[in-house]
Amino acid sequence: MNTPTADTLALQYIDYRCTNRVATITLNRPEKRNALNYEMVSQLKQAFDIAENDDECKIIILKAAGPVFCSGADLEYLQQLEGNSYAENLEDSTHLMQLLHLIYTLKKVVIAQVNGHAIASGCGLATVCDFAYTVPSAQFGYTEVKIGFLPAIVKVFLLRKIGEAKAKELLLTGDLISAEKAKTFGLVNEVVPEEELEMRVRELAERLCVQNSAQAMEVTKELIAMVQELPLKEALEYAAERNALARATDDCQSGIHAFLNKQPIIW
Template sequence: MAFEHILYDVKDRVASITLHRPEKRNALNGAMVAELRAAFKQAETDPDVKVIILKGAGEAFCAGADLEYLQQLQLNTREENLADSKELMQLMQQIYYHDKIVIAQVEGHAVAGGCGLVTLCDLSYAVPAAKLGYTEVKIGFIPALVAVFLVRKIGEGRARDLLLTGRLITAEKAADYGLLNEVIPADSIAEHVARVANDLCTGASANSLKVTKKLITGVFDQPLDNALEQAARSNAETREHTDCQRGIKAFLNKEKMVW
């Protein structure tokens, strides 16, 4: 598929998805959401992709919703707005439940829906100058969809702080809150993220990563006893998987396993 608003590239089992509207600070509109959905689907079905890096072109990671897009929403019917909201909902579900590990490389501000994208990623790294926040309440809107995921990620108290105040916080504070994994200097963040992605590609089983991610994302979807039953079943199934058999054999023989 040819993309207009994003860039898609695969190299060394890593798919790079780049938001590419730098003149609009990579703001989201319906077309970009559709292209992101297509790109994540392409990466999911590509056997040569093991890890995905999500980043933005230019000075911003993503400024949230495009202003022209927001103006158009005011003219939509409720049914049209619901359909549009569900497109964004499905993108969020797609990233959160994706079979592959998704890493956010945040080299500029991530605001509103842009910060929502960061929230969904498995691992997130940002430069010190980046500001992050959910500013929807400041324009009479609500961070409805991202709230579901943010509470899971950083807890209710901190989610209330960010979502109700709409304030922007520093990358350092975002890391302290658990929204980011680490703050990395601007001149080395690309190298750092590439190294993390490579380590995942070569140092861990693809099946183990997929099943572990599924276990983590499923914890809040069911009662504790059900989650434990599912964990036990996954444990037993994984022991039968070729990756586990190969990995244990290499460990016992003191051989380095390269996945």
Template sequence: MEFIEYGKKGQIGYITLNRPEKRNALSYEVVTELKEAFSEASQDDGVKVIVLRANGKAFCAGADLGYLQQLQANTYEENLEDSNHLKELFYQIYTLDKIVIAQVQGHAIAGGCGLVSVCDFAFTVPEAKFGYTEVRIGFIPAIVKVFLLRKIGEMKSKELLLTGELISADEARAYEIVNKVVAASELEEMVESFANMLISKNSKQSMAFTKQMIAKVQGMSLEDGLQYAAEMNAKARASEDCQRGIAAFLNKEEIKW
């Protein structure tokens, strides 16, 4: 791939944005390669947790503005196809059957902040700035809005999406966009340690089921959500992982996932 690097360390799959000269801005080709990399990591039985990271000073500056300018000559149908392309990437990450951790070493702006928002966990450095700046260039944060409302609620989303203001890493933590602010010298080690904790202590299947349910249940009525939860509960009880886990607990044995 030209713009994305994919590699593994143990059971961690690393997907790295590698377009530092463009601040890792998103274009059709970059989104295509990201989708391919996440598909590869999802299908790799040797990968249990995925880390999304970037090379260079910025994590991701959002859409490539030169690319957006070119799209202005497109028809509505062509622009819809391009928009669906990004939508599919965000949905893919949000519903992927593996945990995705964002390792944010620099600014995450507009679509870049959207990438962080759809990951399951996010760790960042104090120097990073975050924001959804689309309204400041006459654009709209259309796709990320759907996920951000779920993540942080309406009031906080309105503050960020309607003002277009950039916020600090500590503010992003307060808004619950990121989980932790870590010194740059400790970021990589902290993310790797957290990923390995998930790998060693948790069932891969249980994390996949739980993530799937979080994504689905919010769009259901109370009754439908509870019925879905009961069905998943019953399904999990019959799983090999649940049988192994309960047996190990009762026998006071340490289980190796």
């Protein structure tokens, strides 16, 4: 089956649109505080797959409708899981894992526009994005331990992003933290006034579109993910190989030529 591409796509819980090379994926379940259920995770995977394969898209913004970014797992959905077998629960948790891994390893840069609280797996969505901008009133946290659950999947990404000490504070207390503390932890990049959030995120997305090579950003993102898994010597060898390969790309040769000749680089 061919992957669909479109300037706009409306699913039951997700909206997708692409304008001026910036794709916007919107969580659109505000009446449930954009809580995640199986269908919503499926639709997010579909939207990110479309964005990755959309030739008109260079940068992706993940945002949400309503006052809450994402409150985590849908409570009604959690109730349904009580009767599941281990195999059914494993399939379901793998489904969420695949979404977070997809965003983290996506070839294109993803910016989280966090307009409100991001809790549990909702915080996980923000964590796996490459950038996160938020508002002063937003709270962040992984509350799973408070209900006897485990922040197992998001932990893998959180440890990479903010380190063990800060991850332990978040994961073992289950407490919510303010947007400013989330910034000091490295969980978000910027805290901006609510009325400026959309403009600031859009400015970043459009700046990345204009000033950076898509190919270079893709490989840089891949390198960041890969080298952390390798021993030092292997990581350096892998980085040297990617460096050598990059020199032969059209983007690199065009960029160096333009730089040396003091010409504007058009990406």
